[in-house]
Amino acid sequence: VRAETAWSTWSAVVVGGRDTPRSPAARLAEALRRRHVAVEDVREPEPDELAAGCARAAQHAPLRAFVHAHVPAGVVVPTPLVELDDSGWTRVVDESVLAMLTTLQAARRCAEPGATVLVVVPAVGLVGTAGYVASATAGEAQRGLAKSAARAWRSAGISVNVLAAEPADLAPSDEVSVRGNTLSPRGMGDDDGHDRLVDAAMVLLSPDGASTTGVTLVADGGATMLP
Amino acid sequence: MTTAGPLAGQTVLVTGSGGGVGRGLALALAGAGAAVVVAARRPHAGVSVAAEIEGRGGSALPVGCDVTDADQIRAAVDEAIASFGRLDHVVHNASSGRSSVVTDLLEVDRAAWHDHAGVALTALHRVARAAHPHLVKARGSLLVLTSPAGVEGSATLPLYATVKAGQRGAVKALAREWGPAGVRVNGLAPLAMTPALENAYRENPELEARLAAMTPLGRIGDAEQDIGPVAVFLCGPGARYMTGQTIVVSGGRFTAL
Numbered sequence: 001v002r003a004e005t006a007w008s009t010w011s012a013v014v015v016g017g018r019d020t021p022r023s024p025a026a027r028l029a030e031a032l033r034r035r036h037v038a039v040e041d042v043r044e045p046e047p048d049e050l051a052a053g054c055a056r057a058a059q060h061a062p063l064r065a066f067v068h069a070h071v072p073a074g075v076v077v078p079t080p081l082v083e084l085d086d087s088g089w090t091r092v093v094d095e096s097v098l099a100m101l102t103t104l105q106a107a108r109r110c111a112e113p114g115a116t117v118l119v120v121v122p123a124v125g126l127v128g129t130a131g132y133v134a135s136a137t138a139g140e141a142q143r144g145l146a147k148s149a150a151r152a153w154r155s156a157g158i159s160v161n162v163l164a165a166e167p168a169d170l171a172p173s174d175e176v177s178v179r180g181n182t183l184s185p186r187g188m189g190d191d192d193g194h195d196r197l198v199d200a201a202m203v204l205l206s207p208d209g210a211s212t213t214g215v216t217l218v219a220d221g222g223a224t225m226l227p
Numbered sequence: 228m229t230t231a232g233p234l235a236g237q238t239v240l241v242t243g244s245g246g247g248v249g250r251g252l253a254l255a256l257a258g259a260g261a262a263v264v265v266a267a268r269r270p271h272a273g274v275s276v277a278a279e280i281e282g283r284g285g286s287a288l289p290v291g292c293d294v295t296d297a298d299q300i301r302a303a304v305d306e307a308i309a310s311f312g313r314l315d316h317v318v319h320n321a322s323s324g325r326s327s328v329v330t331d332l333l334e335v336d337r338a339a340w341h342d343h344a345g346v347a348l349t350a351l352h353r354v355a356r357a358a359h360p361h362l363v364k365a366r367g368s369l370l371v372l373t374s375p376a377g378v379e380g381s382a383t384l385p386l387y388a389t390v391k392a393g394q395r396g397a398v399k400a401l402a403r404e405w406g407p408a409g410v411r412v413n414g415l416a417p418l419a420m421t422p423a424l425e426n427a428y429r430e431n432p433e434l435e436a437r438l439a440a441m442t443p444l445g446r447i448g449d450a451e452q453d454i455g456p457v458a459v460f461l462c463g464p465g466a467r468y469m470t471g472q473t474i475v476v477s478g479g480r481f482t483a484l
Binding site for chain 2: 090093124127131145153
């Protein structure tokens with residue numbers, strides 16, 4: 001009961017567009033709304049859009065959560081490295097990190113102490129997956145950036161955490177081929193209908209989790225078990 | 228080529244080997260018998276290191292190579308093949324000249340990102356692609372010099388930590404991708420003396436003792452003597468069943484991996 005009450009007293013910005021209701025950003029925004037959080041959607045992680053989203057959210061309630069679930073095109077498409085040209089590499093690695101950086105900076109500028117930033121990254125970087133070298137590079141770079149932000153901003157009361165998700169959960173689609181040896185074949189959670197990405201995100205965004213920072217939660221149904 | 232040592236008869240290309248850790252690695256690899264392609268952004272620095280290797284009886288080829296230039300990377304690989312007939316290992320050591328510049332994450336801009344990523348990540352992609360057919364032919368290896376900062380993050384060097392973390396992701400995924408072809412891919416995360424750190428010591432004489440006190444073995448590693456042997460091991464036959472690993476060589480300073 002205490003947690004439910006706390007959820008309803010703050011607002012959130014969810015970054016990542018809403019191209020489809022099944023996109024990670026859309027599913028996370030919906031889950032927050034079910035918990036009575038006032039959510040503002042930001043389609044693209046651009047400074048002006050983020051600032052406007054922050055301002056709108058703050059009109060409803062104190063801005064306490066930022067979710068970065070922006071997944072650039074190419075992140076979930078397996079391509080052998082030797083077939084990936086410079087533009088393909090840049091589209092995945094540079095765009096992923098720069099988009100996250102923009103969100104982080106916007107969040108830091110308008111966040112209140114006690115706010116949480118959650119970044120959704122591809123889990124393929126945790127143990128590596130053939131065909132996903134660029135995505136693994138981007139995902140691990142984003143985790144490094146999140147840890148750095150967590151260290152830099154903990155004194156300001158801002159926590160930064162990471163949710164590592166399978167490609168199938170980041171872009172559920174028949175087009176996502178499962179070529180790697182660490183990918184779970186199912187997307188959008190397990191057979192009981194739970195969305196594992198959303199479930200794990202709510203743990204990290206929970207008001208009870210505000211003091212947790214710099215961690216990565218792996219939401220892949222147990223496919224990856226880190227040491 | 229030197230005929231003795233675990234890497235005798237093999238060729239190793241080391242990026243960023245005109246000084247600092249790269250120089251130490253080049254000297255150690257040459258000492259293990261490898262012919263070393265000393266790829267350096269500043270050609271005179273590469274010539275100097277190559278001369279140092281040859282002065283010790285080793286074999287080396289200096290190559291001017293700014294790793295942010297794809298053509299120069301391809302040329303360095305081509306020169307390695309033209310000179311030695313094979314390329315067994317590539318050590319991607321080059322990093323941005325701004326790696327040790329303290330930065331506020333809020334002030335980071337796109338130019339700073341590209342400065343770091345261009346050398347550490349984009350160049351890694353290009354180096355890997357250029358060397359791939361030769362590494363497959365030799366059933367060789369790619370070794371990436373990453374950092375403990377990539378494991379733990381850094382409040383003061385956020386972009387450095389970010390690109391170094393990214394390199395670990397590349398190592399793990401590429402190890403899986405290239406393993407079936409017999410090519411190993413590993414990472415090495417050192418805590419080592421660098422020219423930048425030496426400068427910092429000069430400006431702040433108390434820094435050396437403070438850093439040493441934070442390290443269980445009580446000192447900062449020497450690039451050739453402490454880090455180099457691990458690079459030799461990772462390239463050599465003793466590591467033939469190791470791939471996708473990041474080895475932290477930090478005197479015990481970092482234990483969180």
